[in-house]
Amino acid sequence: MDHLTNRLEPPLQHILACAAALAATVDATLWLVGGVVRDLLLELPIGRDIDLAVEGDVTRLAPLLATTLGGTITARHPAFGTATLAVDHWIIDLAQTRTEYYPQPAVLPVVQPAPLTTDLARRDFSINAMAIRLVADDGRLLPMPLFDPLNGAVDLAARRLRLLHDRSLRDDPTRILRGVRLAARLNLTPEPATAAQIETALTNGYLALLTPERIQTELCLTLSEPDPAAVVALADRWQVTSHIIPGLHWSSALAERLARYRHDEAGIAGLAPAEPVIAGLLLYDLSEDDLQAVRQRYHLPTPFRRLLIELSRLRSLAQSITTTLSPSQLDALLHSYSTATIAVLHYAATTSTASLIARYLREWRPLRPPLTGDDLQAMGVAPGPQLGRLLRDLRAATLDGTVTDRVTAERWVYQQLAAARS
Ligand code: CTP
Structure with missing residues (x-):
């Protein structure tokens, strides 16, 4: 087999070669x-996140690497033997090779140092349990063979998802x-024992034992997948969605909305942050009760909370939008909504209103009247309700082209x- 690490970007190869040489100086x-x-x-x-397993003392190694490689330690958990380094634009996670013991289902594990082979066996899937030893000579990584005691490469070639032990889930x-994410992204099929374990875990309600924060982290990762619709389709097929977001089902309408977002013919995707828009497109069909349940269960960051509140008003709003509306009438309906919510409305709308909403986002929403509140005061308007009214009407007149x-x-x-x- 080719030297796999040759495929890494040369600056990353250099960083890893330096790290390996330094580790050797402290017997790691x-x-x-x-x-x-x-x-x-x-x-x-290969993304920015690089995972390194360390046979040796991470607490000692992490500061040494940070100083020598010119990086910073952004997190460290001595109890877990882990540390995170930011070096250039890479995020390098160091974790001491360990065995794990879970005192109860779905809680964080108690860990103990252990050899690499044990560390690989405690992981989730065989395809994630392969390793390459990093050995450096003269500032370069030496070609090392794949270490694959659990046969992950065979599973990967067969596009097979295989859990490594019975208690994993x-x-x-x-x-x-x-x-679900991995299978959707890499087109994998769970082998029979793994499929059975997933079914049992769902029947036993293990997902309900997780804290909302841990589920939320996984949901955010789904939003940044290349094809979130494929993940939702598979999650629905595996009957997972009802445990996470009741009311969320894959449908052709959902797939079409996300496809329209991906193709973005109207060129508005860059106007709002991607994650809330994708979340809005996924949750668009949820009932008011189901949206409220999501709001109550998860402690979402502000843009998502706002989106969920606005989403419940969106369907009736969609019905009020017709192609006969003037720009100022459209602005009166939409100006209080976030850009992300209006983008969701755009991708969920019919072709004719979709182009109107896109034009609103691109041209009309950012439009500012030629005069400000200060200008109006300089013209003799006293601060107060009249000034506010004038500013609002001036914006409408500008949008409709009366004022240029x-x-x-x-x-x-x-x-x-x-x-x-x-
Ligand atoms: N891992 C695990 N169980 C988990 C999370 C992670 O066994 N619940 C192990 C897997 O070996 C995984 C590795 O830790 O490969 C790193 O996890 P992470 O960085 O979250 O994922 P990646 O496998 O790197 O995958 P992705 O491409 O989705 O980032």
Whole structure:
């Protein structure tokens, strides 16, 4: 087999070679593990997150690597033997090779140092349990063979998802969600024993034992998958969605919304952050009760909370939007909603209203009238309700094209003031 680490970007190869040489000076051995090894075998692009298993003392090694490689330690958990380093744009997770013991289902494990082979066996799936030893000579990584005691490469070639031990999903039910993501992304099929374990874990309600925060982390990862619709389709097929978000089902309408987002013919995807928009497109069909249940169960960050509140009003709003509306009438309906929510409305709408909403987002929403509140005060308008009304009407006049520049705006203001006096 080719030297797999040759496929890594040269600056990363250099960082890993330096790290391996430094580790050797404190009697530690580094192994590239997890998703990176899997993705190297699949010849997929390698992301910024690099997992290293360390046979040795991470507490001692992490500061040494940070200083010598010019990085910073962004997290450390001595009780778990882990540390995270930021070096250039890579996030390097160091974890001492360990065995895990779960005192109860779905809680965090108690860990103890153990050899690499034991560490690989405690992991989720065979395809994530392969390693490559990092050995450096003269600043370069030496070609090392794949270490694959659990036959992950065979499973990967057969596109097979295989759990490594019977208690895996009881110990850590997030692995059900990880399995769905991986299977959807890499087109994997669970082998029979794994499928049976997933079914049992769902029947036993293990997902309900997880804290909302842990589920939320997995949901966020789903939102950043290349094809979230495929993940939801598979989660629905595996009967997982009802445990996480009751009311969420895969449908062709959902797939079409997400496809429209992906193709983004109207060129508006860049106007709002991706994750809330994708979440909105996924949750668009949920009933008011189901949306409220999501709000109550998860402690979502503000953009998502706002989206969920606005989503419940969105279907009736969609019905009020017709192509006969003027820009200012559309603005009156939409201006209080977040850009993400309006983007959701766009991707969920019919073709004719969709282009109107796209035009609103691109052109009309960012439009500012030629005069500000300060300008109006300089023209003699006192601060107060009249000034607020004038500013609002001036925006409407600008949107509809009655006002086009400062001169027409000033004339318009004097006309309004004269009309108010008479
Ligand atoms: N892992 C595990 N059980 C979990 C989470 C992680 O066994 N619940 C192990 C797997 O070996 C996994 C590795 O830790 O490969 C790193 O986890 P993570 O960085 O979350 O995922 P990746 O496998 O790197 O996958 P992705 O491509 O989705 O980032």
